[in-house]
């Protein structure tokens with residue numbers, strides 16, 4: 199059995215692609231018919247990339263939770279929507295059926311209402327990977343509140359910045375989160391983030407680790423108490439329900455912060471209908487999901503991959519999604535494979551960094567693992583190197599599972615370029631073909647379309663997209679100009695991805711990596727400017743420059759060159775101090791892998807840091823550093839090279 203809007207042959211792919219380009223309105227109206235609308239749209243698409251203004255299914259009325267939950271109840275009420283695997287494999291699994299999910303989401307939506315949350319209010323969610331996180335996200339969507347999930351690895355300062363930017367008034371959190379052998383004290387981090395905060399009205403705290411937490415009277419409330427009370431309110435004739443708020447197609451669904459080339463993360467805003475259509479369409483087609491399949495996306499819901507492919511994509515398709523609280527290497531490096539066997543997972547979606555990390559443990563952790571239920575494998579977040587691709591293919595897929603290499607971004611809502619499992623051909627380390635509705639274009643620095651192939655016959659350029667697809671970013675929260683400047687101004691009338699790419703004669707794309715000052719560390723985006731700002735906040739630091747360098751497991755590592763004023767302790771301790779500052783300002787995920795103290799930085803006469811040279815040195819290059827004669831002080835280069843870590 200397949201879905202009506204599922205692409206099932208290569209021929210159909212080409213046909214649908216052509217139709218999506220020639221008659222987008224007709225094509226997407228047909229796809230949108232597969233959802234539940236309170237009222238149908240008046241126009242399918244209105245747009246311009248100048249302002250930009252992008253409106254899909256304008257005039258349509260709906261609620262995304264009715265599409266993700268209610269409409270499945272009759273047929274799938276007793277089927278698992280979410281299978282939850284705890285951090286500790288000894289602990290009890292939780293299977294959340296569609297009926298149970300409906301009940302809990304309704305109940306939590308009532309909790310939000312009881313605490314004063316209204317349509318359009320921003321609710322920050324800072325929780326571990328527990329089913330309650332799904333209830334919180336969907337509970338917001340049910341009443342039209344805008345969720346802004348923050349990954350557990352961000353610091354109090356980062357949370358405070360995001361709360362301020364989103365003008366959030368409500369927080370949902372946990373006492374703590376279990377990850378491997380660590381307990382992360384989430385509530386206490388929230389407490390730090392709230393020092394001096396005057397906008398937050400309520401903090402709802404779910405009990406997970408039962409670490410002691412401070413609870414401020416009038417502000418902090420327990421999830422459990424609130425849910426118990428809400429249950430009595432939403433129960434009528436033994437049925438728990440809470441009406442979903444009718445929303446406009448273009449109302450915002452959520453904000454998700456992501457890094458760019460400036461020091462300040464931006465709040466990417468996605469709107470309801472387009473995002474729903476896009477995550478659903480890409481989910482069923484990329485992975486060739488069939489009703490009843492068990493889908494396991496290993497991403498945390500704090501990132502876009504978790505939003506789109508742990509929650510909205512699978513649930514809108516009535517699918518079964520495995521949600522994992524822990525990490526791939528705890529209690530041992532066989533954890534993913536145990537989960538695959540335990541729940542008979544059919545589709546596994548993970549990041550190349552996880553594959554490389556598990557590869558480094560050798561084949562021992564695979565002993566005794568069956569893995570025979572797997573049908574499709576996927577990767578996301580960074581380019582996958584051929585070695586990791588082949589290991590995944592051979593040892594996990596046993597050469598019988600197509601691998602989908604899915605290229606997309608926080609801003610794109612869902613997959614834009616990827617093969618479709620078993621339907622369109624895979625090419626190791628190539629993301630391959632664009633989805634219907636996606637019109638990629640490779641341009642040079644001047645925005646001119648690249649038409650001359652290189653010596654391998656590939657076109658090479660900066661990757662842009664010519665027209666909107668339903669899941670495209672709508673704005674950056676509170677600052678539309680920032681959205682325009684960031685994505686729509688580099689090249690007029692094009693969405694610029696920030697990535698470089700190659701294109702072969704068959705029309706396949708290979709992503710070569712970021713062309714801006716954005717790093718990709720273990721599949722997570724971090725701006726060099728952001729890390730520099732954090733390092734520069736450390737007392738004693740005069741200036742710093744951060745670049746990426748190739749890292750065996752993380753893909754890229756963070757290399758920081760730091761000019762330090764006066765060191766009263768040794769270098770090693772000073773490094774640790776700087777790590778500490780970065781962890782405070784951004785969070786552990788931005789901690790540099792290497793810090794080299796330098797006497798100066800290579801600068802042009804106009805004061806611009808020549809990152810090209812620093813990148814080369816970090817990569818281990820000593821000889822061919824390019825022209826350094828234009829530097830203010832060419833001598834500094836030799837000193838930096840000498841001190842290379």
Ligand code: WT7
Pocket residue numbers: 456502503577578579580581582603604605606607608609629695696697709710711712718721722723
């Ligand atoms: C950046 C987006 C997409 C969700 C996870 C990351 C890189 C992503 C691939 C891929 C090569 C990839 C790009 C992109 N990227 N997927 N399959 N092959 N590169 O989302 O944090 O918004 O980062 O990740 O550089 O621009 P994100």
